[in-house]
Amino acid sequence: MEIETRAIHAGRNPDPATGAVTPPLYLSTTFEREADGSYPRGYNYIRDRHPNRVMLEECLQSLEGGEVAAAFASGSAATTSVFQALNPGDRVVAPHDAYSGTGALLRSLMQPWGLNVTFADMTNLAEVKAAVTPDTRLVWLETPSNPTLKVTDICEVAAIAHRVGALCACDNTWATPVLQQPFTLGCDLVVHSTTKYLGGHSDVLGGAVIGGKDSEFFEKIRHIQHLGGAVASPFDCWLILRGISTLPYRMKGHCANAARLAAWLERQPAIARVHYPGLPSHSGYAIATQQMSDFGGMLSIELKGGKKAAFAMAANMKLFRRATSLGGVESLIEHRASVEGKNTRTPDSLLRLSVGLENINDLIEDCDRALRSL
Numbered sequence: 001m002e003i004e005t006r007a008i009h010a011g012r013n014p015d016p017a018t019g020a021v022t023p024p025l026y027l028s029t030t031f032e033r034e035a036d037g038s039y040p041r042g043y044n045y046i047r048d049r050h051p052n053r054v055m056l057e058e059c060l061q062s063l064e065g066g067e068v069a070a071a072f073a074s075g076s077a078a079t080t081s082v083f084q085a086l087n088p089g090d091r092v093v094a095p096h097d098a099y100s101g102t103g104a105l106l107r108s109l110m111q112p113w114g115l116n117v118t119f120a121d122m123t124n125l126a127e128v129k130a131a132v133t134p135d136t137r138l139v140w141l142e143t144p145s146n147p148t149l150k151v152t153d154i155c156e157v158a159a160i161a162h163r164v165g166a167l168c169a170c171d172n173t174w175a176t177p178v179l180q181q182p183f184t185l186g187c188d189l190v191v192h193s194t195t196k197y198l199g200g201h202s203d204v205l206g207g208a209v210i211g212g213k214d215s216e217f218f219e220k221i222r223h224i225q226h227l228g229g230a231v232a233s234p235f236d237c238w239l240i241l242r243g244i245s246t247l248p249y250r251m252k253g254h255c256a257n258a259a260r261l262a263a264w265l266e267r268q269p270a271i272a273r274v275h276y277p278g279l280p281s282h283s284g285y286a287i288a289t290q291q292m293s294d295f296g297g298m299l300s301i302e303l304k305g306g307k308k309a310a311f312a313m314a315a316n317m318k319l320f321r322r323a324t325s326l327g328g329v330e331s332l333i334e335h336r337a338s339v340e341g342k343n344t345r346t347p348d349s350l351l352r353l354s355v356g357l358e359n360i361n362d363l364i365e366d367c368d369r370a371l372r373s374l
């Protein structure tokens, strides 16, 4: 079945008790057992297993083409579970430009806990080969990356990881399973912040890890999910699953709008660079064309007038809301360097745009007015 169909049907079955077509929301934290303590219906306690979470996990695993999935309370909790499933002394190789929270997590929690971390430029395969030493157990990648949309060759990096017996995990939040299928490109794990495109409406926090194969390593992630308890709430699972129903169609709109806006922005004299993997001028265009079915709804721009011009443009936007996060139906704009703080490598002339589903002419007009008043 194609992804539009799986997005609507995977994990959902009409409720056996009522025939409800839309999944019921089960708020119960506990489930009735047999006299001998067994629970043949599969549920005993909310943290271990819950019907709304099972529906979401089945759907996510179907969308990514994996065998197993675990839903968490946030993308950050999902990411943490992957690192915690390693052992102290193991090495992780991660990109310099991973989501800033992932970098901070590695530096401030996982390194003190005992992981060895090497940061590398994942678009430079010679650098990746040098970084992936025999003690490496996990190679983390995120593509397109944040905020300059750099594109990593997933097949090549996964092969480098596998040469030393390491796992390869891909944060697929920005591309979504609609545009990029990391398992078919050789990855072992896929991670999502479902807060973004999967939820799609900027009203729910969530995350997930999906395993290409059921494995001992994935068992450990499940164990961390149950024992650590950072699980998604029933209503959050319900909202994310509802959001996923329209994901493939929303992605078509995000991609079409972002492509039009990127091409328009590239022609504006006040703009020095547009970072969008669908532009032939972008460094990742060739690889993105191979491994993605379209180029996504995220882009960033650098202004010729530096930080001052970037602040002024952000101040002049009316339709694009000045807010962090991404992947919702509404367009957002953000000065990333300010948000990322003092360790940032992001140029201060840069603005990141999450291109929403408004009419493209209105979005272009908003940018045009803001640029003309610089």
Ligand SMILES: *Cc1c(COP(=O)(O)O)cnc(C)c1O
Binding pocket: 074, 075, 076, 077, 099, 101, 102, 142, 146, 171, 173, 174, 192, 193, 194, 195, 196, 205, 206, 207
């Ligand atoms: C937002 C985001 C995260 C973190 O997810 P939360 O749900 O905010 O915890 C991780 N990776 C990427 C690429 C993100 O955009």
